[in-house]
Amino acid sequence: MSAVFDPSTYTQQLDAKVARLRELLAPFAAPExxxxxxPREHYRLRAEFRLWRENEQRFYAMFAPGEKYTPILIEDFPIASQQINDLMPRLKAAWQASSALSxxxxxVEFLTTLAGDAMITLCYHRPLDEHWEAAAQQLASDLGVSIIGRSKGKRVVIGRDYAVEELQIAGRTFRYRQPEGAFTQPNxxxxxxxxxxxxxALGEREDDLLELYCGNGNFTLPLATRVRKVLATEISKTSVNAALHNLDDNAVDNVRLVRLSAEELTEALNEVRPFRRLEGIDLKSYQFASVFVDPPRAGMDPDTCELTRRFDNILYISCNPETLAANIAQLHDTHRIERCALFDQFPYTHHMESGVLLVRR
Structure with a gap:
C-alpha cells in the first residue's frame, strides 16, 4: 500500500498531477x-500480496521498494475494492483452518470487477494434489469465487480462469472477460x-479505425460502434483470445483482430514484407482516417509514431505523460491537440493516465 494514502490529501495530489500535465503539454498549445x-478509497480492483510466516501463521504482506526482509503485515487494504477487503479475512481463515490450502x-492475487465477479489465484512452492483440489473446490464454493492454483509447471482452475466485468459506455453495457494473469485496468x-x-472524442464516423495495442478489447468494443470497421492489433496471445471472446460476447462484428506488434503492422502497411497472420485481410480496403493507440510506458517507438502521422485523427491514451509529450513533439508539425484529459487511475502515487486527441493541421 502506498505510504501516502490519505483521502484528506486527495484533492491536493490531483491538483499537482493536473499542473504537471499542463506543464508537459504547454509547448503544444494544449487546451485545458x-x-x-x-473514488478516494476502494478503487483498485486487483491486488497481490506475498504471505509472511510468523508464529506458525501466515499473514498478508507487502514490502517497500527494494526491501525484501521487513514486511508490512496487512489486515485490510483500503485502496482495494470493498469485495477484496471482504474476501481477505475469509480467505485467511480458510488457509489457517486447512493445511491442504496453507x-x-x-x-495470493485477487481480481474483482465492478460487476461483482471475483477470482483468487493461490501460488505454491509445491505440487498441487487431490487434497489441495478438494479443499480449493470447497473454498471456491464458500467464497463464491473462482480459484486458480499455481505451482511450478502447473495451473489448476476451479470455476473459470477469467473474471467477468460489465462497463457502461454511452448508455450501453459492454461485457468483458478478464483472464487470469493478463493486464486489466486496475481502477x-x-x-x-x-x-x-x-x-x-472519436465521434460518430463513416470511415475506419486502426487500433494498436488493443489488449483484451477494453477500448475496441465501444470505439467499434463509432466507425465503419476496425483493424486492431495486439501481440499477447492471452489478450488476443480474450478480445476475440469479448467481441463475440458483445456481438461486435466489424472488427478484424491480428496478432502483430505495432512495429510489424507498420512494416505491413508500408509493404516492407508480407505477414502470414494478415492472410485474408485486404489492407487496401480500409478507409483509415483515425488511429487509436494505448502503448506501454515506453510510448510509441519512432517508426510507429511516424505511422500514426498519416492519419487525420490520433486518439492517444498514455500511462506515461513524459513519453506522451515526446511522441507529441514528433507529431507537432502536422497535428495539433484538440482535446486532452487526465484520468486519475492511480491516486496517491505519481503515476497518471492521460489522453489526447490530435487532429491534422
Whole structure:
C-alpha cells in the first residue's frame, strides 16, 4: 500500500498531477485538460500480496521498494475494492483452518470487477494434489469465487480462469472477460470514465479505425460502434483470445483482430514484407482516417509514431505523460491537440493516465 494514502490529501495530489500535465503539454498549445477523478478509497480492483510466516501463521504482506526482509503485515487494504477487503479475512481463515490450502502457500492475487465477479489465484512452492483440489473446490464454493492454483509447471482452475466485468459506455453495457494473469485496468470507475471520454472524442464516423495495442478489447468494443470497421492489433496471445471472446460476447462484428506488434503492422502497411497472420485481410480496403493507440510506458517507438502521422485523427491514451509529450513533439508539425484529459487511475502515487486527441493541421 502506498505510504501516502490519505483521502484528506486527495484533492491536493490531483491538483499537482493536473499542473504537471499542463506543464508537459504547454509547448503544444494544449487546451485545458478535462479531469476525471477517482473514488478516494476502494478503487483498485486487483491486488497481490506475498504471505509472511510468523508464529506458525501466515499473514498478508507487502514490502517497500527494494526491501525484501521487513514486511508490512496487512489486515485490510483500503485502496482495494470493498469485495477484496471482504474476501481477505475469509480467505485467511480458510488457509489457517486447512493445511491442504496453507502448506507452502507464498502468494495470493485477487481480481474483482465492478460487476461483482471475483477470482483468487493461490501460488505454491509445491505440487498441487487431490487434497489441495478438494479443499480449493470447497473454498471456491464458500467464497463464491473462482480459484486458480499455481505451482511450478502447473495451473489448476476451479470455476473459470477469467473474471467477468460489465462497463457502461454511452448508455450501453459492454461485457468483458478478464483472464487470469493478463493486464486489466486496475481502477474500474476511472476506466469507465476514460472509455466514455474516448468514445466522445472519436465521434460518430463513416470511415475506419486502426487500433494498436488493443489488449483484451477494453477500448475496441465501444470505439467499434463509432466507425465503419476496425483493424486492431495486439501481440499477447492471452489478450488476443480474450478480445476475440469479448467481441463475440458483445456481438461486435466489424472488427478484424491480428496478432502483430505495432512495429510489424507498420512494416505491413508500408509493404516492407508480407505477414502470414494478415492472410485474408485486404489492407487496401480500409478507409483509415483515425488511429487509436494505448502503448506501454515506453510510448510509441519512432517508426510507429511516424505511422500514426498519416492519419487525420490520433486518439492517444498514455500511462506515461513524459513519453506522451515526446511522441507529441514528433507529431507537432502536422497535428495539433484538440482535446486532452487526465484520468486519475492511480491516486496517491505519481503515476497518471492521460489522453489526447490530435487532429491534422
Amino acid at each position: 485538460p478535462a479531469v476525471f477523478d477517482s 502448506f507452502k502457500l507464498f502468494q 474500474g470507475a476511472v476506466n469507465q470514465k476514460m472509455l466514455n471520454w474516448a468514445y466522445e
